[in-house]
Amino acid sequence: MIDATGLVALPGLVDLHTHLREPGREDAETIETGSRAAARGGWTAVHAMANTTPVADTAGVVEQVWSRGQEIGLVDVYPIGAVTVGLKGEHLSEMGAMAHSKARVRLFSDDGVCVYDPVIMRRALEYVKAFDGAVVQHAQDLRLTEGAQMHEGEVSAELGLAGWPAVAEESIVARDALLAEHVGSRVHVQHLSTAGSVEIIRWAKGRGINVTAEATPHHLLLTHEEARTYDPLFKVNPPLRTQTDVDALRAAVADGTIDIIATDHAPHASEDKDCEWAAASFGMLGLETALGIVQKVLVDTGAATWRDVARLMSEAPARIGSVDDAHGRPLAAGEPANITLVDPRAAWTVRPEDLASRARNTPYGGIELPGRAVITLLRGVPTHLDPRFEGAFA
Amino acid sequence: MRHLLSTRDLSREDAITLLDTAGQMAATQEREVRKLPTLRGKTVVNLFFEDSTRTRISFEAAAKRLSADVINFSAKGSSVSKGESLKDTALTLQAMGADAVVVRHWASGAAYQLAHGGWLHGSVLNAGDGTHQHPTQALLDAFTMRRHLVSDPTGADLAGLTVAIVGDVLHSRVARSNVYLLHTLGARVVLVAPPTLVPVGIEPWPCTLVHTLDEALETHEIDALMMLRVQRERMTGGGFFPSPGEYTRLYGLDADRMSRLPDHGIVMHPGPMNRGLEISAEAADSSRSVIVEQVANGVAVRMAALYLLLAGEEGAS
Amino acid sequence: MSRPIVIQNASLYGDTVATLVVEDGVITAVDSDTRPEGRS
Numbered sequence: 001m002i003d004a005t006g007l008v009a010l011p012g013l014v015d016l017h018t019h020l021r022e023p024g025r026e027d028a029e030t031i032e033t034g035s036r037a038a039a040r041g042g043w044t045a046v047h048a049m050a051n052t053t054p055v056a057d058t059a060g061v062v063e064q065v066w067s068r069g070q071e072i073g074l075v076d077v078y079p080i081g082a083v084t085v086g087l088k089g090e091h092l093s094e095m096g097a098m099a100h101s102k103a104r105v106r107l108f109s110d111d112g113v114c115v116y117d118p119v120i121m122r123r124a125l126e127y128v129k130a131f132d133g134a135v136v137q138h139a140q141d142l143r144l145t146e147g148a149q150m151h152e153g154e155v156s157a158e159l160g161l162a163g164w165p166a167v168a169e170e171s172i173v174a175r176d177a178l179l180a181e182h183v184g185s186r187v188h189v190q191h192l193s194t195a196g197s198v199e200i201i202r203w204a205k206g207r208g209i210n211v212t213a214e215a216t217p218h219h220l221l222l223t224h225e226e227a228r229t230y231d232p233l234f235k236v237n238p239p240l241r242t243q244t245d246v247d248a249l250r251a252a253v254a255d256g257t258i259d260i261i262a263t264d265h266a267p268h269a270s271e272d273k274d275c276e277w278a279a280a281s282f283g284m285l286g287l288e289t290a291l292g293i294v295q296k297v298l299v300d301t302g303a304a305t306w307r308d309v310a311r312l313m314s315e316a317p318a319r320i321g322s323v324d325d326a327h328g329r330p331l332a333a334g335e336p337a338n339i340t341l342v343d344p345r346a347a348w349t350v351r352p353e354d355l356a357s358r359a360r361n362t363p364y365g366g367i368e369l370p371g372r373a374v375i376t377l378l379r380g381v382p383t384h385l386d387p388r389f390e391g392a393f394a
Numbered sequence: 395m396r397h398l399l400s401t402r403d404l405s406r407e408d409a410i411t412l413l414d415t416a417g418q419m420a421a422t423q424e425r426e427v428r429k430l431p432t433l434r435g436k437t438v439v440n441l442f443f444e445d446s447t448r449t450r451i452s453f454e455a456a457a458k459r460l461s462a463d464v465i466n467f468s469a470k471g472s473s474v475s476k477g478e479s480l481k482d483t484a485l486t487l488q489a490m491g492a493d494a495v496v497v498r499h500w501a502s503g504a505a506y507q508l509a510h511g512g513w514l515h516g517s518v519l520n521a522g523d524g525t526h527q528h529p530t531q532a533l534l535d536a537f538t539m540r541r542h543l544v545s546d547p548t549g550a551d552l553a554g555l556t557v558a559i560v561g562d563v564l565h566s567r568v569a570r571s572n573v574y575l576l577h578t579l580g581a582r583v584v585l586v587a588p589p590t591l592v593p594v595g596i597e598p599w600p601c602t603l604v605h606t607l608d609e610a611l612e613t614h615e616i617d618a619l620m621m622l623r624v625q626r627e628r629m630t631g632g633g634f635f636p637s638p639g640e641y642t643r644l645y646g647l648d649a650d651r652m653s654r655l656p657d658h659g660i661v662m663h664p665g666p667m668n669r670g671l672e673i674s675a676e677a678a679d680s681s682r683s684v685i686v687e688q689v690a691n692g693v694a695v696r697m698a699a700l701y702l703l704l705a706g707e708e709g710a711s
Numbered sequence: 712m713s714r715p716i717v718i719q720n721a722s723l724y725g726d727t728v729a730t731l732v733v734e735d736g737v738i739t740a741v742d743s744d745t746r747p748e749g750r751s
Contacts, residue, residue: 004721009731149502157595158402160502160526160570165594229510230503274481276501278524306725331723333740337733341721379736380716393716 002392004341007374010310012044012338014317014327016136016214017111017190017262018287020046020077022068023061024053028359029267031065034287035074037265037356039383041287042340042373045318045327046075046265050082051112057082057093059101066103074383078323081105083124083135087113092124099131106322109136111190112237114172116142121176125185132322134186134212137176139197140238144168149278151224151239159227161277164239166194173197177204177211188320189213191264193238195248202257212320214262215249217286217293222246222363232273232280233363236266253312254303260317263290267359285362288355292369295344300370306342314340337380344371346386397509397518398699400527401575406551409536409578414548415698416537416691423459423694433462436704439492440466440521441483443499448665449521452689453496456696462704465490480504484513492516494704502526517703525565531664532571534695536579538688539618542660553580558610560586560645561622561672564593564634568664569622573601586610586645590634607645611654619655620662621647624672638671648674652682660684715739 015038021029031048038046048065050056056065062079069077081098085091087110098105108128115121115137124135145168150156152163173189177200180187192198192213201213218236223243226234234240252258266283273280294313298304304312318328329335350364374386382393395408404412422430438457440450450466457464469483480499487495494517497505502524509518522528540547543555557576563569563585576583583601585592592603604610624645626638635641652661661673661683669675678685718731723741732740 002716002718004718007721008725009718009721009723009729152594154595154598157593157599158570160524160567163594230506271479275479276499276507277503278501306722310724331731331738331741333738335738337716337736337738339718339731339733339738341718375718377716377733380733381736 002375002389006343006345008306008342008344009331010042010306010340010342011314011328011331012340012376012378013042013291013313014321014323015043015046015263015265015287016107016188016260016317016321017216017264018046018048019051019266019283020048020065021052021267023064025269028269029357031068031077032072033356033358034265034267035069035072035077037287038075039376039378040356040373041289042291042342042376042384043075043287044338044340044376044378044383045078045323046287047078047080047107047321049111050080050109051087055082055086056080057085057087059094059097059103062098062103062105063101073378073381075378076323076326078321079103079105080107080109080111080136083108083110083115084120089113089116089120092120092127095127095133096131099133106131106133107136107188108133109138109190111136111138114138114140114142118175118179122179122183125180125187126183129185134188134320136188136190137172138190139169139172139176141168141171150227150235151241153224153242155224155227159230161227166196166241166245169194169238170196170200173200177201177209180211181207181209186210190262191216191219191238192249192252192258193219193241193245195245198248198252198257202252205257212259213257214260215253215258216262216264217290218284218363220246220249220253220297221293226363227277230277232275232277233284233361235277235280235282236284237282250297250303253298259312260320261290261294261312262317263287267357268361269359273361283361285355285357285359287357289350289362289364289369291342292348292372295371296369299344337377339375339377340373341375342371343374343386346372346374348372395702398529398703399505399509399518399520401529401532401571401578404529404575404578406578409533409575410549410551412533412695412698412702413537413540415702416533416695417548419697419701420691420694429459429461431461432701432705433457433460436462436493437491438462438464438494438496438700439487439490440464441469441487441495441497442467443469443497443504444522446498446522449498452692453521453696455693456700459693460697460700462700465492480507481511481513484508484511487516488514494519494700496521498522500524519699519703522567524567525570526567527571528567529571529575530692530696530699531568532575533699534688534692535572535620535662535664536575537691537695538662538684539660542684543617543658551579552576555581555617556584556614557581557618557620558584558586558614558616559620559622560607560610560647562591562624563587563622564591565625566622572620573599577601584610584614584616588635588645607647607651611651615656616659617656618660618662619647621673623664623666624668626668626671642671646672646674647677649676652677652680655682662688665689
């Protein structure tokens with residue numbers, strides 16, 4: 001018997017954007033440490049990005065990742081396949097083989113790199129229709145962002161860091177929406193970061209284009225002002241933007257223009273962050289802090305309800321990822337018991353050394369978040385239990 | 395003052411103290427014995443991640459004339475091939491007991507990271523970080539302007555002066571440093587650059603912007619004209635400007651343009667110059683040119699900076 | 712058959728207080744208390 005008075009029950013959270021780093025960079029994260037971080041963060045399913053070493057561009061790699069996730073059993077790990085061989089943007093990977101493997105891949109992304117060539121993007125969008133897949137795009141014009149370090153604007157001008165202009169994202173978002181319309185396919189745009197991208201997605205949806213979009217917790221909370229510390233923990237791709245962009249993203253999440261919240265959980269070994277800004281890797285941890293940030297910036301501000309959070313962090317990502325037979329289900333009799341119990345009053349201070357990830361690159365060290373997941377159940381099995389509930393399961 | 399990282403951090407009082415102290419240092423350099431005992435027993439490390447013989451020699455001369463022990467530390471590594479990390483280098487210098495670290499680095503922010511990373515207890519003096527800041531360059535420029543253009547320099551600022559900075563503002567730590575310092579000292583700053591070499595987002599900068607040198611000369615009475623070094627590689631291959639020839643036509647300083655300065659107007663350049671590109675030999679070698687004097691003043695300004703960072707800390711733990 | 716897990720007085724989606732019963736990996740009962748949260 002669990003006394004859940006004061007706790008909010010949500011369908012288990014589903015992350016559409018997770019880097020687990022295995023195979024290849026097990027010094028930063030493994031499927032096991034990432035699964036534990038996910039369970040603690042309230043997630044019951046994560047989609048593992050393809051930019052591993054080797055790249056997840058064959059059935060062999062995606063099956064390995066999927067099996068390892070099942071073996072660990074803390075979270076369902078759904079591999080995302082690469083769109084192009086080696087993420088090089090030149091030749092389509094064997095997406096059909098990945099789709100028909102036991103990993104049943106439905107989402108394809110070269111995340112970390114944009115599928116830049118418009119012809120390759122067009123072919124990918126067409127090809128995935130054969131197995132009801134979608135292309136998940138990291139929207140970044142590569143030429144406009146050569147050497148880019150942070151948002152191009154007043155702060156980059158002062159700090160002397162090369163700029164990553166908003167237009168480099170927006171132009172690709174617009175192009176891909178039009179390509180998806182043209183070939184009648186489905187595109188999901190990752191980590192929307194600018195007010196302009198929001199406007200384009202709103203326009204595309206109004207036109208009936210089959211496009212979905214995500215925002216990350218960090219783009220909903222932090223701005224480019226953080227770069228003034230030159231602390232590479234704040235270096236992320238796409239970069240932190242202006243307060244105007246943050247406000248536009250929050251409004252777009254609230255009005256449904258942005259479909260989901262996804263973490264872009266990106267563990268990096270300390271040597272890749274404990275260095276000069278320009279030499280550091282892009283990315284930050286996110287699995288354990290996402291729910292608290294969403295509560296802080298959306299629920300506690302009145303921009304969204306917990307029912308909206310269920311949609312944004314479970315139902316919609318499950319649907320986009322085509323895993324809605326198992327996840328993002330209603331909290332109703334007969335449904336799989338993938339459940340996240342949130343204590344919205346369990347404020348906590350983020351301590352990087354306490355996180356379950358192998359890497360420590362959280363930008364939130366020392367920040368207080370208002371709430372967190374206290375129990376996560378995956379098919380009825382507790383994968384995360386706050387110590388105060390351990391007795392109930394003893 | 396614990397560190398000297400950016401001219402943005404300097405108050406008017408800080409800046410004037412630095413310039414006045416530099417004035418005193420310059421006076422000592424006219425004596426027969428130029429060496430002062432002020433920093434005896436202190437260790438100054440010149441930590442250079444980027445080659446710059448001129449700047450290193452200037453700091454070395456400044457430290458030695460104050461009797462500090464000087465260690466030159468050339469660290470290899472770039473954004474492409476990472477060498478020893480900034481952190482490990484800092485820990486090494488800390489172990490060596492560096493009282494001040496003069497750092498030149500290819501990465502914007504490296505000096506700030508050294509000062510605030512918690513790895514090092516000594517003072518950090520930024521000798522140029524990426525395209526961010528180079529505060530002693532701006533201080534030596536201000537010092538030079540004050541000597542030439544202000545009748546009673548000691549204790550004075552640069553109020554009423556107009557300074558034009560011409561060239562590649564986008565990639566220039568000299569421009570960034572000068573804009574803030576000159577503004578703090580009361581001067582008006584005019585940036586002159588092709589739009590491709592101006593950063594997006596300079597609206598808050600305390601300066602005005604024009605797009606040709608002729609326009610600047612027409613619309614402003616320029617007391618000091620500072621020509622920035624232009625790197626030829628920025629001009630080619632889909633670069634920032636069509637050709638060196640066009641750059642020279644629109645932004646180069648030649649005798650004709652120089653003649654349009656007011657009589658007292660001076661010509662400056664942080665060096666090294668590309669003669670024939672941003673500045674003609676005639677302009678560089680003219681009586682208006684204070685370019686060689688800038689170099690000499692650099693030593694005095696760096697002596698002042700080291701002195702103010704290190705001499706004041708006696709007795710502090 | 713594993714022992715059922717009974718989650719009492721949870722606020723479903725933050726708006727309906729209910730007791731959830733979980734058995735064998737499946738939600739077997741949702742005893743929805745229709746009182747709006749706050750007056751429960």
